[in-house]
Amino acid sequence: MLTRALSVASLLLIVSQGTNAQRLKKADKAVIANLEAHISYLADDKLEGRRAGTNGEKLASEYISKQFELAGLNPKGSDKWLQPFEINEGRQVNPSTLFIINDHDLKLNTDFFPLAFSPNTSVDAAVTMALAEKDVPWFLDLKNMLEDNKENPHFDIEAAIKEKAIKMASKGATALVLYNTSSIKDNLKFNGKDRVAAAPIPVVYLTPKAMKDHLKDESASYDIKIRVDIGNKTRTGHNVIGYLDNGAPQTIVLGAHFDHLGYGEDGNSMVPNVKNQIHNGADDNASGTAALIELARLIKASKNKNNNYLFIAFSAEELGLNGSKYFTQNPTIDLKTVNYMINMDMVGRLNDSSKVLTVGGYGTSPVWGELFSGFTSKTTPLTFKFDSSGTGPSDHTSFYRMDIPVLFFFTGLHTDYHKPSDDFNKINYTGEFYVIKLIENLVTASNLKGRLAFTKTRETQTTTSARFSVTLGIMPDYSFSGSGVRVDGVSDNRPAQKAGLKAGDVITQLGAHSISSVEGYMQALSKFKKGESTTVKFNRGKESLEASVQF
Numbered sequence: 001m002l003t004r005a006l007s008v009a010s011l012l013l014i015v016s017q018g019t020n021a022q023r024l025k026k027a028d029k030a031v032i033a034n035l036e037a038h039i040s041y042l043a044d045d046k047l048e049g050r051r052a053g054t055n056g057e058k059l060a061s062e063y064i065s066k067q068f069e070l071a072g073l074n075p076k077g078s079d080k081w082l083q084p085f086e087i088n089e090g091r092q093v094n095p096s097t098l099f100i101i102n103d104h105d106l107k108l109n110t111d112f113f114p115l116a117f118s119p120n121t122s123v124d125a126a127v128t129m130a131l132a133e134k135d136v137p138w139f140l141d142l143k144n145m146l147e148d149n150k151e152n153p154h155f156d157i158e159a160a161i162k163e164k165a166i167k168m169a170s171k172g173a174t175a176l177v178l179y180n181t182s183s184i185k186d187n188l189k190f191n192g193k194d195r196v197a198a199a200p201i202p203v204v205y206l207t208p209k210a211m212k213d214h215l216k217d218e219s220a221s222y223d224i225k226i227r228v229d230i231g232n233k234t235r236t237g238h239n240v241i242g243y244l245d246n247g248a249p250q251t252i253v254l255g256a257h258f259d260h261l262g263y264g265e266d267g268n269s270m271v272p273n274v275k276n277q278i279h280n281g282a283d284d285n286a287s288g289t290a291a292l293i294e295l296a297r298l299i300k301a302s303k304n305k306n307n308n309y310l311f312i313a314f315s316a317e318e319l320g321l322n323g324s325k326y327f328t329q330n331p332t333i334d335l336k337t338v339n340y341m342i343n344m345d346m347v348g349r350l351n352d353s354s355k356v357l358t359v360g361g362y363g364t365s366p367v368w369g370e371l372f373s374g375f376t377s378k379t380t381p382l383t384f385k386f387d388s389s390g391t392g393p394s395d396h397t398s399f400y401r402m403d404i405p406v407l408f409f410f411t412g413l414h415t416d417y418h419k420p421s422d423d424f425n426k427i428n429y430t431g432e433f434y435v436i437k438l439i440e441n442l443v444t445a446s447n448l449k450g451r452l453a454f455t456k457t458r459e460t461q462t463t464t465s466a467r468f469s470v471t472l473g474i475m476p477d478y479s480f481s482g483s484g485v486r487v488d489g490v491s492d493n494r495p496a497q498k499a500g501l502k503a504g505d506v507i508t509q510l511g512a513h514s515i516s517s518v519e520g521y522m523q524a525l526s527k528f529k530k531g532e533s534t535t536v537k538f539n540r541g542k543e544s545l546e547a548s549v550q551f
């Protein structure tokens, strides 16, 4: 890149920004002041990072409802302005789970824990550890298993234990109690994200401390009571939905997610091992939420009556587009009447020199090209970077999958992305105003276009490939709650497509690794190198299929 060419270009752009800044009218300045008010509230520490299902999310949803009401919208959720939905967080060990040895009540987590594939059941028996008798719990020292597989990078200890449990159950064991006398770490824990099918008997791990305190003598008889109670862990997220009904046959959906990372509890912070730090998410995505509120005001005041308008602030986007997926599966208007969807995610960091706005979904309707050709340097200071794909890492993807034309607006990544430093004082408010004006003009220009035609586009690769040397080329469905990884989409000419996988398939095994969750899938992938091949097992409807893949 030529430095000289760059500096000349930015000089010219600075000049053009100067003239545009002078042209701001009183009403425009009011929009900018409103944006500052919305974002400084939504990104305040008081809202604790607006994590879906928390009090911070509730405060934000109340603010957005109030602003929608002030803008003159009508509530269009399932519960007034709100549309509550359940977020599956995996599973948890319920407190009634117990392990009693000779009347000593062991402490959950410090002394013992069940493995996630344990069925919920109770066992009560007199046991001698050294004897494997029928109808009593059996004991297994993990020592041999760990030593035998010390050099095996593909060793999956949980799968090996499960296999043992199945064998022991067939020989009469009613539970499997694990302990580890070797110096090799087993790294076992209760993994609530694990969704493998249950083993026939409960498998409970005893810590070295519990072994030393309560089971010293291999030949003594012990009274043992085990109860396993594992339940679903859920929390409730809330979309906020307002409607502008013009009595038109079709409706334009405008959306932006308002949730963010909270304190990073869901493991989606870019700061490793972050604790007690609020991720305010000013750009991601208080900026889009503020734009949504301002567009509601501007569109309510406009003369464009050929469409109705539905404004949705989505929750749980950060967990895998959960809010928008829930809405498209449980819409509060007839989805067949949706004309198109506009998504704003991170629109607050316009670069003042380049003024580049990324526009995704450009290929989802032939009309987008026509409408954008109407923008000139006289009508907007923005320059556009077009991406034709209807999919991407935000909520428009959910609408594209329902064959609805979409546009996705985004001012670009920055070093504060998913960090506690994404704060309101770093927002380019005037830049965001230009984005809002552009969208308002676009909506106005579409008023006479009637119903927009939909076109399918290529899929965007959204796997975080940096951590892996190989990928399958699928988009996992992060909201899937069954066992395995459900495929949401398959990229062209990638290993998964070549192996014949399709959207809707549920991947259950990759090579020697059984796969129960997206996390497990990621772990399995990290064990392969480019050029290697393996087999993938997956379910399609009721069929179990197998194919070979080459990375």
Ligand SMILES: [Zn+2]
Binding pocket: 284, 318, 418
């Ligand atoms: Zn985000």
